[in-house]
Amino acid sequence: SQTIHQWPATLVQPVGSPLSLECTVEGTSNPNLYWYRQAAGRGLQLLFYSVGIGQISSEVPQNLSASRPQDRQFIxxxxxxxxxxxxxxxxxxxxxxxxxxxxxxGTRLTVL
Amino acid sequence: AQTVTQSQPEMSVQEAETVTLSCTYDTSESNYYLFWYKQPPSRQMILVIRQEAYKQQNATENRFSVNFQKAAKSFSLKISDSQLGDTAMYFCAFMKPFNAGNMLTFGGGTRLMVKP
Structure with missing residues (x-):
C-alpha cells in the first residue's frame, strides 16, 4: 500500500530564516505531487505541483519554491x-x- | 474556471442521527470527479468519498453516501448514524481529469460537530 510522509511535523522559525519541508511517498511510482497551504480556519491553497522529476509548476507567486529531486520526493x-x-x-x-x-x-509552520 | 461552494459554514448533529452537508459547483465540463474530504482536529485531510460524473449511481462508503445531481451541479454528503469521530471540517472538491496537473478546486469547508 502507499504511504506519504512529511517532516518535520511542527516547525517554529524566525522571520528571514530559510525553510525546507520534505515530503516522500512510498509504494507507488511516477505520482503527481502537490504542495498546499492552509491558513487557520480556511480552505486549501495550491502552491506547487509536479508531474515528474524536475518538473515544477507554480500556482501562486511568492517567496517559496519547490523541487523534485527524485521520483517520490518533493521539497x-x-x-x-x-x-x-x-x-x-x-x-x-x-x-x-x-x-x-x-x-x-502536514507540517505546522509558525514564523515569529 | 471551476468554483465550488459550501453554503453551510457550521453544522451540528446529535450522535446516531443523520446529517447532510451541501456542495454546489460550477463548471462547463461534462466529465469530472467530485470528492469529499474530512479534516479532523489532527488536520490531516482524509478522503471520504469519490464520485465520477459519468456514473449516475451515487457513491457510497459505509455510513457515507452522496446525492449527486449533475444537472443541478449539486453534490451533497449524507452521514448516517453519526459518531463522535465524525467531528471535523468537511471539504468538497472538484477535479477536471486530464488537465495539467489534475488540480483540485476546494470549497470553503463545513465544520461539523457531533454532539453526544
Whole structure:
C-alpha cells in the first residue's frame, strides 16, 4: 500500500530564516505531487505541483519554491521566511490511474 | 474556471442521527470527479468519498453516501448514524481529469460537530 510522509511535523522559525519541508511517498511510482497551504480556519491553497522529476509548476507567486529531486520526493523551500508564510502545509500525491489525491499528515509552520 | 461552494459554514448533529452537508459547483465540463474530504482536529485531510460524473449511481462508503445531481451541479454528503469521530471540517472538491496537473478546486469547508 502507499504511504506519504512529511517532516518535520511542527516547525517554529524566525522571520528571514530559510525553510525546507520534505515530503516522500512510498509504494507507488511516477505520482503527481502537490504542495498546499492552509491558513487557520480556511480552505486549501495550491502552491506547487509536479508531474515528474524536475518538473515544477507554480500556482501562486511568492517567496517559496519547490523541487523534485527524485521520483517520490518533493521539497518546499524558502530562502527567507515572512510572517505571512505561517500556516499548515500539506503534501499530496496522486496516482495517474485513479485521479485521486491522498494527503500527508502536514507540517505546522509558525514564523515569529 | 471551476468554483465550488459550501453554503453551510457550521453544522451540528446529535450522535446516531443523520446529517447532510451541501456542495454546489460550477463548471462547463461534462466529465469530472467530485470528492469529499474530512479534516479532523489532527488536520490531516482524509478522503471520504469519490464520485465520477459519468456514473449516475451515487457513491457510497459505509455510513457515507452522496446525492449527486449533475444537472443541478449539486453534490451533497449524507452521514448516517453519526459518531463522535465524525467531528471535523468537511471539504468538497472538484477535479477536471486530464488537465495539467489534475488540480483540485476546494470549497470553503463545513465544520461539523457531533454532539453526544
Amino acid at each position: 518546499l523551500s524558502s530562502k527567507k521566511l515572512l510572517l505571512s508564510d505561517s500556516g499548515f502545509y500539506l503534501c499530496a500525491w496522486m496516482s495517474k490511474s485513479t485521479d485521486t489525491q491522498y494527503f500527508g499528515p
